[in-house]
Amino acid sequence: MIKHRDIKSKMIKAKVLFKHPIVARHVPKTVWYNSQNLKRMLDGYGSIYVKANKGWQGNWVIRIKKLSTYEYELADNEVAKLIHPADLETELEAMMDKKTYIIQQGIDLATYKGCPFDIRMVMQKPYDTWELTLTAAKVASREDAVVTNVSKGAKDYPLNDIILEYDQKQDPMATLKELINLSHQISGILGSSLPFRIIGLDMALDKEGKVWFIEANTRPQCARCILVNDKSSVDKFENAQNIIKRER
Ligand SMILES: Nc1ncnc2c1ncn2[C@@H]1O[C@H](COP(=O)(O)OP(=O)(O)O)[C@@H](O)[C@H]1O
Ligand SMILES: [Mg+2]
Structure with a gap:
């Protein structure tokens, strides 16, 4: 198994995704x-x-x-x-x-009670396939916020609550399917050209309901995100972390 490495450059990861004809449509220029x-x-x-x-x-x-x-x-x-x-x-x-x-x-982010939000999808590869473990919606604390990072005052919510209730809500099941599908495609593409085994994806919905990729974190902070996930997802996350850490 390859060793996971932290790669900070947002451009390196965006460039890999731009090569894929379908996924590229979900990556902002x-x-x-x-x-x-x-x-x-x-x-x-x-x-x-x-x-x-x-x-x-x-x-x-x-x-x-x-x-x-x-x-x-x-x-x-x-x-x-x-x-x-x-x-x-x-x-x-x-x-x-x-x-x-x-x-x-710029993506015109969808809002929840007037405040913009984006979505964290944690993908891990304990063995040779990717799995989705933790999810969360990160809702900014202000309507005019420029960023939706938890470190800048945004709050984590269970993803299902926000998908069911956000201001521009469309078909929640279709949105969820698209988010999961795209996250799997993105981790597959990134993981086949870069040394990754855990990726915290920042995904977003725009006001029309289109799903976008914002960035891929290769050292995601998951402490707060864990709190809005069910026990089986948290167990899955921790098991995968243990396997990945053991092989470092
Ligand atoms: N292209 C964009 N369109 C809309 N919002 C964006 C865009 N890029 C960044 N943001 C907002 O800024 C936040 C931080 O940007 P990000 O690229 O994730 O950098 P960081 O590494 O600082 O988290 C995102 O979570 C999102 O709320
Ligand atoms: Mg980010």
């Missing part, structure tokens, strides 16, 4: 940050995310929303400001750190 790409991405999408390629826990994530030809909203999880498009690069770069950034198509 992702390019390296530079002036030209910034302009192109803003021409193509109503909102974009500029985030550190090797960031974690919702740090270094900035959202740009086009409000009109004359006004953009620039926001991270702490501050939001309205700016003129001509000032974008200067204002944006003042918020950025000395890190390598990517630009990603």
Whole structure:
């Protein structure tokens, strides 16, 4: 069995997924940050995310929303400001750190009681096949939140509760099927070209109900997520962890 390795680069994982014709449709367009790409991405999408390629826990994530030809909203999880498009690069770069950034198509996240949420799907490969173990919906604590990380105030909920009750709810069973199916395809693709045996997928639903991949964490924090799962899922997670750890 291969040894699990932590690979932080979001771009490496997105690029592998873009090669798959079906899965690629569920991955937001992702390019390296530079002036030209910034302009192109803003021409193509109503909102974009500029985030550190090797960031974690919702740090270094900035959202740009086009409000009109004359006004953009620039926001991270702490501050939001309205700016003129001509000032974008200067204002944006003042918020950025000395890190390598990517630009990603913004997904208009579905909401629960007005607050955006995304979904954690923990996939593990104790032997030679992937299994889904823990799941959770991470609901931001504010309507205007830019990130839905638990470390930034979002709360974990049982996935079924949110799928049954979120504001734009469609067919819950179809949504769940699509989420599980896509998570299996993603872990299969990533696991066949990269040394992974545990992946915490950040998946999302947009307001139309489409399922999206946001990122794959290869060192997922599961302490709080465990609390919203049934005992058999937690047992499955812990058994898989024990097998994977033993082989490290
Ligand atoms: N392209 C995007 N569209 C919509 N929301 C996003 C996008 N990228 C990131 N986010 C929001 O920001 C959060 C953090 O981004 P993520 O890529 O998961 O980085 P981190 O490694 O910091 O968790 C996500 O959980 C999601 O709430
Ligand atoms: Mg994340």
